Amino acid sequence: MAAPPRPRTNRRVVYETLRRKVLTLELPPGTALSENELAAALGVSRTPVRESLILLADEGLVQVFPQVGTFVSRVDPDRVRDAQFLREAVELAALDDVPAELDPDVVAELRTNLDRQRAPGIDLEEFFALDEAFHHGLLQLSGHARAWSTVVSAKGHLDRARRLGLKEKNTTTPFADQHVEIFDAVVAGDLPRARETMRTHLRAVFDDIERLREHAPELFATDDGSVPVRRNVVVWE
Known part of the structure; x- marks a missing residue:
């Protein structure tokens, strides 16, 4: 027991x-x-x-x-870059280890996940949770599911940058579409295409950062390490 x-x-x-x-x-x-x-x-x-x-x-x-x-x-672009480097290294390497015969249970879970990602009016945090589960699921297919915890522990600044980008875009559709492209390539056994689409997908955050830094520089770390703008503490129910 x-x-x-x-x-x-x-x-x-x-x-x-x-x-x-x-x-x-x-x-x-x-x-x-x-x-x-x-x-x-x-x-x-x-x-x-x-x-x-x-x-x-x-x-x-x-x-x-x-x-x-x-x-x-503040969100530190250097930490975002480091986390993205780690994530890209792990996830692209894992795609090389995807077997020819895929686990049907994991494939079914990923299909359901993708359907939910494309639901009309999906909430940002729900999409983000599905996004995390999708990438973890791909690592499961390759036999490297345990590597995900290492990625998660390193990507706090990256996750905030991604959320800021999603909030500004006000749509999750392009990212859901890229997930579908990656999944379809994996299922078809076209791993070079899966790798290239994954690389593009993971690097999209850098375009968002540059745009966001122009619109809201107070959210990002400065090179001189200056003190953040003081704001009232946020208290929740």
Whole structure:
């Protein structure tokens, strides 16, 4: 009989909550973070909040400026570039290992996923979750599903840049269409075409960043490391 799952600690819950809110832009880049206000909003003591902010700072998602305050970090294009490099290296290499005989269960899950991606009026966060599941599913086909956790841990700034780009475009259709192209190429055994489409798909974020930096420079890190614009802390229900 399997042992019951271990309950998550306060710190883990607080960390996962804050990380999700940073990545989904509910806590936008530059937001001032108050330990007291966050602790009150989450119904916990300051200790797990402080510990969680340290973990988020280690990931580059939070910045602490002595004598000034703690802020959600601005999106760093260099970190986006590094994460995209890692993701491209892993996902393109994995396509080389896709077997001739595909797992029918994973293929069926990917088809269902693609159908849901193209549903009219799909919510941004629902699409983003399906996008993540799609790429994880491709790694499953190649036998490298466990590599996804390494990719996820490195792509916080990339995920925020992608969400900013999706919000500005106000459509997910081009990305869903690229997913279909990649999937169709994999199923057809045309791995060179799958690789080329995947490379184009993953690199699209850089065009979005340059455009977004022109329209909203306050959301992005500066070369001189200047302090972000102070904003009120975001408190949620």
